[in-house]
Amino acid sequence: xxxxxxxxxxxxxxxxxxxxxxxxxxxxxxxxxxxxxxxxxxxxxxxxxxxxxxxxxxxxxxxxxxxxxxxxxxxxxxxxxxxxxxxxxxxxxxxxxxxxxxxxxxxxxxxxxxxxxxxxxxxxxxxxxxxxxxxxxxxxxxxxxxxxxxxxxxxxxxxxxxxxxxxxxxxxxxxxxxxxxxxxxxxxxxxxxxxxxxxxxxxxxxxxxxxxxxxxxxxxxxxxxxxxxxxxxxxxxxxxxxxxxxxxxxxxxxxxxxxxxxxxxxxxxxxxxxxxxxxxxxxxxxxxxxxxxxx
Amino acid sequence: xxxxxxxxxxxxxxxxxxxxxxxxxxxxxxxxxxxxxxxxxxxxxxxxxxxxxxxxxxxxxxxxxxxxxxxxxxxxxxxxxxxxxxxxxxxxxxxxxxxxxxxxxxxxxxxxxxxxxxxxxxxxxxxxxxxxxxxxxxxxxxxxxxxxxxxxxxxxxxxxxxxxxxxxxxxxxxxxxxxxxxxxxxxxxxxxxxxxxxxxxxxxxxxxxxxxxxxxxxxxxxxxxxxxxxxxxxxxxxxxxxxxx
Numbered sequence: 001x002x003x004x005x006x007x008x009x010x011x012x013x014x015x016x017x018x019x020x021x022x023x024x025x026x027x028x029x030x031x032x033x034x035x036x037x038x039x040x041x042x043x044x045x046x047x048x049x050x051x052x053x054x055x056x057x058x059x060x061x062x063x064x065x066x067x068x069x070x071x072x073x074x075x076x077x078x079x080x081x082x083x084x085x086x087x088x089x090x091x092x093x094x095x096x097x098x099x100x101x102x103x104x105x106x107x108x109x110x111x112x113x114x115x116x117x118x119x120x121x122x123x124x125x126x127x128x129x130x131x132x133x134x135x136x137x138x139x140x141x142x143x144x145x146x147x148x149x150x151x152x153x154x155x156x157x158x159x160x161x162x163x164x165x166x167x168x169x170x171x172x173x174x175x176x177x178x179x180x181x182x183x184x185x186x187x188x189x190x191x192x193x194x195x196x197x198x199x200x201x202x203x204x205x206x207x208x209x210x211x212x213x214x215x216x217x218x219x220x221x222x223x224x225x226x227x228x229x230x231x232x233x234x235x236x237x238x239x240x241x242x243x244x245x246x247x248x249x250x251x252x253x254x255x256x257x258x259x260x261x262x263x264x265x266x267x268x269x270x271x272x273x274x275x276x277x278x279x280x281x282x283x284x285x286x287x288x289x290x291x292x293x294x295x
Numbered sequence: 296x297x298x299x300x301x302x303x304x305x306x307x308x309x310x311x312x313x314x315x316x317x318x319x320x321x322x323x324x325x326x327x328x329x330x331x332x333x334x335x336x337x338x339x340x341x342x343x344x345x346x347x348x349x350x351x352x353x354x355x356x357x358x359x360x361x362x363x364x365x366x367x368x369x370x371x372x373x374x375x376x377x378x379x380x381x382x383x384x385x386x387x388x389x390x391x392x393x394x395x396x397x398x399x400x401x402x403x404x405x406x407x408x409x410x411x412x413x414x415x416x417x418x419x420x421x422x423x424x425x426x427x428x429x430x431x432x433x434x435x436x437x438x439x440x441x442x443x444x445x446x447x448x449x450x451x452x453x454x455x456x457x458x459x460x461x462x463x464x465x466x467x468x469x470x471x472x473x474x475x476x477x478x479x480x481x482x483x484x485x486x487x488x489x490x491x492x493x494x495x496x497x498x499x500x501x502x503x504x505x506x507x508x509x510x511x512x513x514x515x516x517x518x519x520x521x522x523x524x525x526x527x528x529x530x531x532x533x534x535x536x537x538x539x540x
Contacts, residue, residue, distance in 0.1 A: 183382060185376075185380070186380045186382075187393070190393050190394040
């Protein structure tokens with residue numbers, strides 16, 4: 001039920017950026033009738049309409065067939081690749097790269113973000129360097145990573161991890177720095193131990209920004225996996241796109257684009273769902289907002 | 296019981312200069328006494344309270360309880376701030392528990408129930424702070440402070456953010472709590488009526504750095520009526536001492 005609800009919310013046409021920025025889930029009332037059921041899926045309305053128009057345009061031969069494949073042709077191409085067992089391999093390889101890059105990027109960002117957030121000397125020592133590295137365009141790393149790590153997985157995963165790193169690092173560091181001095185004082189007055197201060201004050205205070213960072217990091221991970229796969233790969237969705245370009249199969253390119261959209265969206269929804277219990281207090285706030293109590 | 300002897304506080308400012316907040320503060324507060332600190336803004340009232348709480352160390356002089364010097368927060372002293380300062384992610388119960396983490400679980404539970412009963416919020420024990428009105432949230436903050444069973448309760452403009460009806464209600468409520476339990480109160484306020492209604496003694500601070508300018512004993516019996524002529528007369532006298540011109 002919760003999963004369905006998350007997916008519904010994610011697909012309800014709520015703008016990604018707004019959801020990322022606020023990260024405060026809102027729960028629409030439970031559906032009661034047919035109209036509500038339709039309302040739940042209104043986020044699908046636009047894509048479906050576009051696909052229909054696209055198919056109609058192709059049938060009317062408005063576009064050249066060798067440049068713009070029809071939706072059915074794309075579907076047929078994906079079906080073909082699926083039947084040969086290739087599609088699953090490419091999807092799997094790309095997913096594995098994003099997962100590995102996301103893991104290492106998150107790990108590094110969490111350690112460094114927490115350290116620089118908590119300790120002023122460490123921040124003054126490390127942050128300027130990290131900020132300077134952030135200014136390097138991501139693709140500029142490619143030659144160096146290939147030289148260092150070779151042309152196989154390590155260089156790709158490293159590039160993705162670099163992309164994932166910065167939003168998480170920045171969000172976590174600034175969230176810790178901005179965490180309310182006033183609440184920390186309460187912890188001091190009641191003499192909380194360092195561990196209690198972390199558990200009861202700092203971690204809950206920084207979680208919302210951290211989750212926003214995770215989701216932004218994941219989005220960048222998807223961006224960087226393309227860069228990594230375009231620069232040279234023999235498997236993966238990025239490779240599939242290059243392959244489609246080389247062999248003159250636009251259906252493969254469009255099919256890969258659609259798969260990227262679906263995978264990116266699904267992984268974000270999964271992350272939002274998985275982190276939801278951490279932000280439960282915000283959630284119940286959103287539910288209760290209408291009904292504040294009075295003294 | 297609580298003694299401030301020659302307390303000074305100087306802050307270093309960003310540009311390397313120093314800023315004296317309070318100077319030469321001598322003050323002696325007896326057991327179960329209520330002392331109100333008043334003064335124009337910037338005279339160091341809040342700084343003084345923060346020094347007593349142990350949040351700030353004095354630059355000179357000493358704060359002692361029964362002769363023991365205060366170095367940092369102690370369980371004997373609790374503080375209520377201008378804002379409730381509740382953790383928005385914790386329920387009312389868990390917010391009160393923050394003050395009791397070093398006690399056994401059963402004792403925590405007993406005290407939480409007791410203080411929520413005292414401030415009349417038993418029905419809200421599972422509510423989150425955002426669901427409370429400003430007055431209720433401040434009552435939770437008072438409950439959290441009292442759960443500690445402090446010997447000294449410090450309050451820094453505790454009711455200044457509340458509307459005047461809620462403020463009067465909470466002033467009466469605080470006095471009732473004070474009459475039941477045996478703690479000492481030191482509070483800062485901008486509201487002279489609040490000072491006169493609550494305090495046994497009112498200390499007027501003035502200047503930069505703030506120094507004790509005058510001390511007014513309030514000899515009026517409780518409960519004090521806000522409209523009483525004596526209350527108004529004392530307010531008038533303190534206003535003159537503040538020298539607002």
